[in-house]
Structure formats: structure tokens, C-alpha cells
Amino acid sequence: MQIYDLIIIGAGPAGITASVYAARKKLNFLVISLDIGGQAAWSGDIENYTGYQFITGPELAQKFQEHMSKYAIELKENEEALGLRKSGEGISVKTNKAQYQARTVIIASGKKSKELGVAGEIEFKNHGLTYCATCDGPLFAGKDVAVIGGGNSALDAALQLIKIAKHIYIVNNTDKLGGDAIMRQKIEEAGNVTILNSSQITAVLGKKFVSAIKIKNNGMEKELAVQGVFVEIGLVPNSEFAKEVERNREKEIKVNLNNQTNIPGIFAAGDVTDVPEKQIIIAAGEGSKAALSAFRYLAQKRF
Numbered sequence: 001m002q003i004y005d006l007i008i009i010g011a012g013p014a015g016i017t018a019s020v021y022a023a024r025k026k027l028n029f030l031v032i033s034l035d036i037g038g039q040a041a042w043s044g045d046i047e048n049y050t051g052y053q054f055i056t057g058p059e060l061a062q063k064f065q066e067h068m069s070k071y072a073i074e075l076k077e078n079e080e081a082l083g084l085r086k087s088g089e090g091i092s093v094k095t096n097k098a099q100y101q102a103r104t105v106i107i108a109s110g111k112k113s114k115e116l117g118v119a120g121e122i123e124f125k126n127h128g129l130t131y132c133a134t135c136d137g138p139l140f141a142g143k144d145v146a147v148i149g150g151g152n153s154a155l156d157a158a159l160q161l162i163k164i165a166k167h168i169y170i171v172n173n174t175d176k177l178g179g180d181a182i183m184r185q186k187i188e189e190a191g192n193v194t195i196l197n198s199s200q201i202t203a204v205l206g207k208k209f210v211s212a213i214k215i216k217n218n219g220m221e222k223e224l225a226v227q228g229v230f231v232e233i234g235l236v237p238n239s240e241f242a243k244e245v246e247r248n249r250e251k252e253i254k255v256n257l258n259n260q261t262n263i264p265g266i267f268a269a270g271d272v273t274d275v276p277e278k279q280i281i282i283a284a285g286e287g288s289k290a291a292l293s294a295f296r297y298l299a300q301k302r303f
């Protein structure tokens with residue numbers, strides 16, 4: 001079996017940046033990822049990635065991909081890492097399609113949407129209930145929709161839907177919206193958004209497609225007629241396949257300043273780690289640091 005210098009798991013901002021740095025260091029490496037772009041591709045308007053005063057998420061993800069494709073990078077797309085094991089100096093990565101061996105690994109598998117855990121959620125997934133406003137927003141043109149959540153992800157989803165949907169209800173379980181003030185201001189000025197604070201969704205209703213949700217406010221339950229539900233209640237790290245690596249209570253992988261995990265040769269970068277603040281520019285910077293650390297580790301080991 002071929003032994004790679006490095007395997008990068010994930011091709012969001014962290015993994016893609018790590019791959020560019022690894023290519024420039026002429027490492028013999030492989031990228032395994034479910035998709036290209038990660039959460040960056042789900043973002044609506046990005047106004048905080050230096051060098052671009054404004055760019056949409058899909059456009060930035062496309063630019064990342066173009067940058068990556070300038071190098072002859074071996075990429076396994078639509079492939080999912082299922083397990084990771086260190087034995088001796090080698091690390092084996094098991095996926096849903098194959099098994100690979102490497103001397104170092106960078107885990108850059110980011111985060112995924114948290115589920116609501118209410119009745120009807122599974123039944124109506126992709127039948128009116130979605131976790132991605134960027135991907136599915138256009139399907140709800142002229143419809144009344146609910147965005148569940150009250151932080152930046154929910155505000156971002158609502159802002160994307162303002163020009164598409166007829167009316168947007170933000171169902172927020174705290175007494176006021178969180179997120180960035182500038183986003184809250186845009187929401188308040190929109191004219192077609194109702195904010196339902198201190199409200200919990202308790203069920204998703206419909207026949208074949210969503211037709212309403214049940215919400216609870218001050219102990220009273222009522223139905224709200226909507227044809228779409230956007231779940232934006234936060235994210236959880238994609239770290240289940242890396243259970244052998246030390247994680248914190250939130251299941252984020254613990255790394256030191258050089259992106260090293262507790263297992264020598266295994267590095268991690270971006271949203272999947274315990275590094276504070278989850279942003280594209282931070283994930284990209286961490287990805288570059290992880291690749292340089294892996295390069296240094298290989299050199300020290302004289303592999």
C-alpha cells in the first residue's frame with residue numbers, strides 16, 4: 001500500500017489552504033473530503049475575508065477551488081473518513097470507500113448543522129425542511145418560511161431569504177436576537193421579517209411537504225402556517241471519526257499552537273478544533289499553520 005507523507009481530511013477553507021501549502025512544500029499527499037468548499041459555500045454575503053470587501057460564499061468557495069486546482073493535488077471527493085488509527089510511525093485512515101496510510105494527517109473536517117430533535121424533522125427533511133439557506137433558499141420563492149435560531153447563522157439565513165421568500169418568521173428561543181449588530185439592523189429594516197422571541201418549535205407539520213410548524217411561547221402552543229423551515233440552531237464538530245484524538249466537552253479536537261493534537265503526527269485545523277472563533281479567515285490561517293507543522297514534523301523525523 002502507498003504511504004503518503006500527509007492525508008488532509010476535509011476541503012473547506014482549512015483543508016484547502018493546508019493543501020495549497022502542502023503542494024508548495026512538494027509533499028506527497030492526498031485530500032479526502034465529502035465536498036469542496038465546506039461551510040464557506042453555504043455562507044450568503046461575506047464581508048470579512050480580507051482582500052474581498054464583498055463576495056458571496058459560493059464565489060469564495062469557487063476561488064478556493066480554483067487556487068487548489070493550480071496544483072496537481074490528489075483528491076478523493078464524495079469520500080467520508082470513518083476512522084483514524086496510529087500504529088508505530090504510521091497512521092491509517094479508513095473511509096467509506098478504502099483504507100489509506102500516511103505519516104501525518106491533518107483533520108480539517110469542520111462542523112455540521114445541529115438537528116432540532118422535534119417531531120416531523122426527519123420526515124420533512126428535504127420536503128420543506130432544510131439546513132442550508134444558500135443551497136435551498138431559491139426553492140422557497142414567494143413562500144412564507146420560518147428560520148429557527150437566533151444567532152449569526154439564523155440571521156445570515158434570514159438575510160439571504162429576504163429577497164426570495166414572501167415572509168420570514170425568525171423563531172428564537174431566547175428573549176432577544178444574538179449575532180452581529182449590523183446583521184440585526186438589516187433584519188429590522190427588511191419589512192418582511194417577524195421576530196418571535198422566547199419561542200420554541202415543538203413540531204413540523206404537513207402531508208407530503210411542510211405546511212406549518214408548532215411553536216410554544218409562554219406555555220401556549222400555536223400553529224404557524226409556513227411552507228419552509230430553515231434550521232439554524234448551531235453546529236457540531238465533525239470529529240466522531242477521530243475519537244482516539246483528545247477532544248473537549250463540545251467534541252472539538254484539542255490542538256496546541258502548532259496545530260498538533262495529543263497524538264504525534266496527527267494535526268487539526270479550523271472549526272473542528274478548540275481554537276476560539278470560527279471564521280473563514282481563521283480556518284484558512286490555521287490550515288496553513290497545520291500544513292507547515294506537518295512539514296516540520298516530517299523533516300524532524302527524517303521521513
Ligand SMILES: Cc1cc2nc3c(=O)[nH]c(=O)nc-3n(C[C@H](O)[C@H](O)[C@H](O)COP(=O)(O)OP(=O)(O)OC[C@H]3O[C@@H](n4cnc5c(N)ncnc54)[C@H](O)[C@@H]3O)c2cc1C
Nearest residue numbers: 010011012013014034035038039081110111270271279280
Ligand atoms: C451560514 C453560515 C454563514 C457564515 N458566514 C461567515 C462569514 O460571513 N464570514 C466568515 O468568516 N465565516 C462565516 N461562516 C463560518 C465559516 O464558514 C467557517 O468558519 C469555515 O468554513 C470553517 O472552515 P473549515 O475548513 O474549518 O470547516 P468547514 O468549512 O466546515 O469544512 C469542512 C470540510 O470537511 C469535510 N468533511 C466533514 N466531515 C468529513 C469526513 N468525515 N470525511 C471527509 N470529509 C469531511 C466537509 O465536506 C468540508 O469540505 C459562516 C458559516 C455558516 C454556516
